[in-house]
Amino acid sequence: MNKPIINIIISSFFIFSFLSCDQKKEQKVELTTIAQAEIKLDLLDLQKKNRLGKDTVVTIANDPVYHKEKKYNAVSASVLIKNEIDLTKIDPKNTKIVFECIDGYKPEMPLELFIKSNPYLAFKDVDAPKGAKWEPIIKNGNEMNAEPFYIVYTSVSEKDSRYKWPYNLVKIYLEPLNKSTIELFPLKNKKLETGYTLFKNQCLTCHSINGIGGTMGPELNFPKSVTEYWKENELVDYIVNPASFRNKVKMPTLGITKQQSQEIVDYLKYMSENKKKL
Ligand code: HEC
Incomplete structure (x- = not known):
């Protein structure tokens, strides 16, 4: 059979063997992540x-x-x-x-x-x-x-x-399954979970945050978050109806309500304070 070898980064196992028991447990989760991401x-x-x-x-x-x-x-x-x-x-x-x-x-x-x-x-x-x-x-x-x-x-x-x-x-x-959850979840403010879930389900296929997500639309967080160069109320309106801002816009109208859009923008503001250098 012609099965390709799944590249597990073997050197990580060496680092791994110097760690104490508790640290080992944590490290293992990460190793699985590395192995699967390959x-x-x-x-x-x-x-x-x-x-x-x-x-x-x-x-x-x-x-x-x-x-x-x-x-x-x-x-x-x-x-x-x-x-x-x-x-x-x-x-x-x-x-x-x-x-x-x-x-x-x-x-x-x-x-x-x-x-x-x-x-x-x-x-x-x-x-x-x-x-x-x-x-x-x-x-x-x-x-x-x-x-x-x-x-x-x-x-x-x-x-x-x-x-x-x-x-x-x-x-x-x-x-x-939880790769984007780990990186993009609003850990420091659980109230933003609704906005995060909306973003994950409706936007992530086309847009990335900190480099995670699709590339059909622009990255929304790095180096500048859209919340830093759009007026907040206009950003909310844009997400509801992009075609009312740009002719022949490539972003579809997704059926998002104004309230949901505000939740997404609140989440995007949080992520602007949690940038990861790409
Ligand atoms: C099918 C792909 C797609 C989906 C889904 C999508 N977008 Fe977009 N988005 C785009 C594209 C493409 C652009 C560039 C628009 C253009 O100028 O034609 C864009 C532009 C934007 C912009 C403007 C960025 C800038 O500074 O110019 C924002 C903000 C934005 N999208 C937010 C969102 C949010 C929030 C969601 C989820 C509710 C979302 N998008 C869902 C494709 C998508």
Whole structure:
């Protein structure tokens, strides 16, 4: 079998052996974090090496990107993951799968949920016009393309927001489920938890804080927090309705209420005092 070796930073184990018992316990959590953070699948590279697995044709009754029935040439994404990653080395219950797309969009979901939902990695659109691999996607009047990979499910409702359908997908990462929680949780002020949770669920796929998160939109905290150069009330209004500020804005209107937006801004103000140099 061609399983890649998961790079555990071995030198850390040496440092580890000099620590007292209590410290050892703490260190172990960190080591698991390091080990898991190393797991990455470069899908184009696997395709080049003919390692994606056995292909098949799948039919998606109501494709959420094309809004109609679609057929794709695809491979089983769960079989691919099981072939490439030794899942006995990680704890799937506490691991998330992060999808990296060409434009910096970075959605994620629990690994266990992903694996058991029979996901497929589509690599070609059966209905594509002659000479093309994919039918174009029309979004906000712009023509786009799903290539090189698109995650689809045959037995999951497209309305169930727990499932992610990333296209333009290039890489898959496995990370500890609580990675962003540890770094971004407002530990010093628990009242901000609502704003944090909203941010984590609605914004983190496109924006980073201290370098953690998607890159489709700008980093919001470092070196300057948006709360330092926007007027607070305008920032709140922008988050509710970006198109009322900028023509052809690339940030969608997310259905956030003014009250929720204020909670997010309060959280962003807190994070501006908790910057981490990148
Ligand atoms: C689908 C991706 C996406 C999501 C989700 C998203 N944004 Fe954005 N956001 C963008 C993009 C792209 C821009 C750049 C906008 C432009 O100028 O076209 C942006 C711009 C911004 C800006 C302005 C930054 C500046 O200084 O110019 C703020 C503030 C912001 N987003 C906050 C948020 C918050 C808070 C959320 C969650 C409630 C959020 N965004 C969700 C993509 C996204």
